[in-house]
Amino acid sequence: MSCVATESRSGQPSISYSITVRLELPAGGSAISMLTSCVEEAGGIVTALDVTASGHDKLRIDVTCAASDTAHADRIVDALRSIEGVAVHKVSDRTFLMHLGGTIEMASKHPIRNRDDLSMVYTPGVARVCEAIVANPEDARRLTVKRNSVAVVTDGSAVLGLGNIGPAAALPVMEGKAALFKRFAGIDAWPLCLDTQDPDLIVEIVRAVSPGFAGINLEDISAPRCFEIEARLREILDIPVFHDDQHGTAIVVLAALTNALRVVGKQLSAVRIVMSGAGAAGTAILRLLLEAGAQDVVVADVEGVVYRERPGLHESLFALAEATNKKGLTGTMHDAIVDADVFIGVSAPNVIDGDDVARMAEGSIVFALANPVPEIDPGVARRHAAVVATGRSDYPNQINNVLAFPGVFRGLLDASANQIDDTLLVAAAEAIAGAVTADELNANYIIPSVFHADVHTAVATAVRTAAEAHKSAASAHA
Secondary structure, eight states: OOOOOOOOOSSOOEEEEEEEEEEEEESSSSHHHHHHHHHHHTTOEEEEEEEEEEOSSEEEEEEEEEESSHHHHHHHHHHHHTSTTOEEEEEEEHHHHHHTTOSOOOOOSSOOOSHHHHHHHSTTTHHHHHHHHHHOTTHHHHHSGGGGEEEEEEOSSSBTTTBSOHHHHHHHHHHHHHHHHHHHHOOEEEEEEOSOOOHHHHHHHHHHHGGGOSEEEEOSOOTTHHHHHHHHHHHHOSSOEEEHHHHHHHHHHHHHHHHHHHHHTOOGGGOEEEEEOOSHHHHHHHHHHHHHTOOEEEEEETTEEOOTTOTTOOGGGHHHHHHSOTTOOOSOHHHHTTTOSEEEEOSOTTOSOHHHHHTSOTTOEEEEOOSSSOSSOHHHHHTTOSEEEESOTTSSSBOOGGGTHHHHHHHHHHTTOOOOOHHHHHHHHHHHHHTSOTTTOBTTBSSOOTTOTTHHHHHHHHHHHHHHHHHHHHHHHO
16 A cells, blocks of 8 residues: 655645545555655645544545645645545635635624614614714714724735736735734724726725725735825825835834844944835835934835936835935945845845845844745845844744734724824834843744734734824824
8 A cells, every 4th residue: 555645846835725635444454544644745744634434444534734835735635545445535725615705794793682672773773873973973983883993995906916916806815804903903894895996086985985984904006006095095084094015014024123133233223224125015114214213225126226316217216215325326236235234125036145145244134025935035044144034924033914904003093093104103113023022032033923912902002102192292283
């Protein structure tokens, strides 16, 4: 009895490609003992093995295992099928099973058990609440879901690393975002996937639906349109507007860099930072680093180092060029990275290599955040850099926006905030960084887990305090 397994895969097994295979096999013999070794020989990892039915002659067993991609999962199933006496009955992709029917739902906060309940939740009693809001519009926050609701708005133009896949295909991501809002901050979030990529129309649609929400989270809208859309909505709405791909990323990068600098004993104001990427995330990271006290930052894009006199410099980069590269460096990113203390990549796979990192300053920090393939292989970067972070969950120090946006919005909603300024974002970053204690801090733990018991509450408290201070200052100057 043997297992035919051919291992040919490009990545490590991941729970994202988890499958459950239902098998039937003889109750006696050695087939059951071969299941785990067969999966492992095929390059997978068994995470569960459950006997779901047993008889005198046959066993039914569900084998759950992680693969590296869909093709790899198929090879694992073929390997199991090759075991003598084993019959494969059903294969379930656990990720797709989780998304069947969607990942979120609406639920009533009060049971509707009888006519009295119905009369208060709906007609005729609800009319009294409507009239109260007519008399005092501010009561909408107190008497409706508005006080705790956020719209997650996308046009599907820049979804994850998938690109412009449209609103319908973006919906699973927006559902996931809404689920995270609820899980980590108790916020009711609603996906709004818009079938238009016209900035004027997006702004008008969001304006029109805004009365039902206390905040707007823009998601996966491509640059440079995202900048215009956010700016215009902030101008016309009386509720906070937050583009997570920009500001959520920036918050977590600043938090991680704060602690990475603590590890290597350097100060933000004294280090030289080289950034790869001048899109939505890169621009927001730069803005927040400068707000937090960074003095020496050089940005590079596909055309090389950004500087004021660069031929053909796109007008969207004029402000960035004015704020950075005070020494007037030119050339490529490979030139700029020499003797740099920090590299932050939010761009594309494999744009630097080990030789580049080796030419950085002593105690260098590398944040390679492109997903799923980073700017440099983390293992290669670790040969030379003191601290390495990525956007991936299978390496230490994951830069994950989930650390920021739930707590940010919790704080904004609790403060009844109507605007967001950079001091709130810095406060959020400081709260995330502070969740890692001095005893815990090391090169492989500069950022807390998204499941850290206190981090989301800490972010919410910091943002609420900063938002209330901002409101008080604005009132004093009014």
